[in-house]
Amino acid sequence: AQSVAQPEDQVNVAEGNPLTVKCTYSVSGNPYLFWYVQYPNRGLQFLLKYITGDNLVKGSYGFEAEFNKSQTSFHLKKPSALVSDSALYFCAVRDPSEGAGSYQLTFGKGTKLSVIP
């Protein structure tokens, strides 16, 4: 069975500084990896995904994530944090053995990002 770990409950970063939110995964075969963001009182929103191809994936709002197969990681990054980036971030993995018709995701517990002005 697949699993996702987000080792940090909270990440604090000063506005303008680079940010990293960590994620490691465990899955058989090649993973499909995702990042979602949840703002207060809103549903989860898709940020980016890795299926195949370039290890560096670019997504919404200037975020990017780097797939590292040897370290089984998929850390979320942004070169310069904004106060408006403060939210809850979830990493998720989809088991490729489920087939193309499956949309089931396994989520990490989430990391709260606080960007300090």
Next chain:
Amino acid sequence: GAVVSQHPSWVICKSGTSVKIECRSLDFQATTMFWYRQFPKQSLMLMATSNEGSKATYEQGVEKDKFLINHASLTLSTLTVTSAHPEDSSFYICSAISTGFTNEKLFFGSGTQLSVL
């Protein structure tokens, strides 16, 4: 973008009563809907998957007689927590997708906080 509306956003009920949570897709036909529950600082745990017009598929350990899921139309799924007890207190989240959509088009409701007294 597509929107999934989830109501109520929070509910308080007495032990032994039943609570219904609605999940609506507002501008697309949701052929598949997922229901999750989330405890504080924990992952989103998939409870069940429902396909329109079919019985829901429950994850291991989830009592189908306690968590009744109805997906009778392409725009509405409901989760009814029957004979609720304090241990059912949790954050419940729905998500919806349409056949043929890719994973980035998995849209989430804003969640329902259930507190059972």
